[in-house]
Amino acid sequence: MAHPTATAQHTFFDSNPEYATLIYAAQDARAALGMALSGELDALLAHEGGVEYERYGRPSDEEMLATYLSSLQRVWAYEEEHREEVRRCQDLFGSETCVEA
Numbered sequence: 001m002a003h004p005t006a007t008a009q010h011t012f013f014d015s016n017p018e019y020a021t022l023i024y025a026a027q028d029a030r031a032a033l034g035m036a037l038s039g040e041l042d043a044l045l046a047h048e049g050g051v052e053y054e055r056y057g058r059p060s061d062e063e064m065l066a067t068y069l070s071s072l073q074r075v076w077a078y079e080e081e082h083r084e085e086v087r088r089c090q091d092l093f094g095s096e097t098c099v100e101a
Contacts (some may be wrong), residue, residue: 011095026071026099
């Protein structure tokens with residue numbers, strides 16, 4: 001009998017943790033930027049607060065944009081350096097590897 005995990009489908013993270021982490025960080029940064037630009041972040045902070053935000057203040061929209069762009073640059077650098085691996089991941093996991101809206 002085959003080991004149960006031998007037939008389990010691998011996740012994107014299982015397949016390539018480094019690339020997945022870069023992608024997820026860029027997706028999170030994009031979501032945070034969207035929340036900041038839409039006013040949703042301010043509403044959330046007004047409702048829930050947060051120790052970090054109370055101590056350091058809310059990052060500016062420019063800081064949020066810079067974080068997103070920096071994340072994208074790291075993804076693009078990885079993709080440039082590891083073309084075959086990226087193509088394999090994109091073939092297997094499709095939209096999960098997408099960072100651009």
